[in-house]
Amino acid sequence: MSKKHYRGSCACKRITFEADIDFSKGTHKCNCTSCWKRRWWTVKVEPADFKVLTGEDGFDPSGRFCATCGVATFRHVPVFDWNPTPYVSLSVATLDDLAPTELLEAEVTYYDGLADDWWSKPAEVRHL
Ligand SMILES: [Zn+2]
Ligand SMILES: [Zn+2]
Numbered sequence: 001m002s003k004k005h006y007r008g009s010c011a012c013k014r015i016t017f018e019a020d021i022d023f024s025k026g027t028h029k030c031n032c033t034s035c036w037k038r039r040w041w042t043v044k045v046e047p048a049d050f051k052v053l054t055g056e057d058g059f060d061p062s063g064r065f066c067a068t069c070g071v072a073t074f075r076h077v078p079v080f081d082w083n084p085t086p087y088v089s090l091s092v093a094t095l096d097d098l099a100p101t102e103l104l105e106a107e108v109t110y111y112d113g114l115a116d117d118w119w120s121k122p123a124e125v126r127h128l
Contacts (some may be wrong), residue, residue, distance in 0.1 A: 002022060002024075003020040003021060003022045003049065004020065004021060004022070004023070005018065005019075005020050006018065006019050006020075006021055006095045006096075006097055006098055007095070007096050007097055008073065008074075008090065008094040008095045008096055009073075009094060009096055010055070010058075010066035010068075010069050010071040010073050010094065011066070011069040011070075011071045012066060012068045012069035012071075014054070014055040014058040014066055014067075014068050014069070015052070015054065015055030015056075015058045015059070015066050015071075015073055016052075016053040016054045016055060017050065017051060017052045017053055017073070017074065018050075018051050018053060019045045019049055019050045019051070019088070019090060019095075020045075020046075020049040021043055021045055021049070021090075021095075023043065023102055023103070023105070023106040024106070025043075025044070025106075026043075026106050026107040026108060026109055027041060027042060027043045027092055027103070027106050027107075027108050027109070028041070028042045028043070028044070028089075028108070028109050028110075028111070029041050029042075029108055029109075029110050029111070029125065029128040030110070030111040030112075030113040030118075030128075031110070031111070031112060031113055031114045031122045031125070031128055032111075032113025032114050033113075033114065034113075035113060036114075036128070038072050039093070040072065040091060041091065041092050041093065041108075041128075042089045042090055042091055042092060043090055043092050043106075044087045044088070044089065044090075045074075045087060045088040045089075045090050046087060046088075047076070047086055047087065047088055050074070050088045050090070071091075071094065072091060073090070073091055073094045074088050074089060074090040074091065074094070075088070075089045076088055076089075077089050082118075108125075109121075110122055110125045110128065
């Protein structure tokens with residue numbers, strides 16, 4: 001498969017963006033408290049393939065949520081010791097033109113953040 005163009009937004013449409021995404025590379029879910037409480041299901045996007053269209057000033061002070069509707073849309077992940085290349089972690093639920101079948105065909109990688117064992121799959125993932 002290859003990259004496809006998508007448009008995304010928060011629930012109130014204050015924050016809108018576009019991205020070229022290759023879903024054949026899979027999506028990501030983690031069971032840590034933060035991801036679980038947000039229902040954070042993400043896909044990685046290359047920074048060059050991501051563009052905020054509106055609402056750059058629409059984030060709450062933490063920079064993680066729309067200040068109006070509270071939806072978490074995306075987050076820039078910089079270089080860390082565990083991450084050699086910066087990327088955009090984008091919530092798949094914010095993509096307005098993603099067909100559910102496209103999402104379900106993508107492989108999901110799971111992280112056991114709850115046990116602080118990030119590179120292992122948790123024993124139970126069906127709830128994520
Ligand atoms: Zn919003
Ligand atoms: Zn997590």
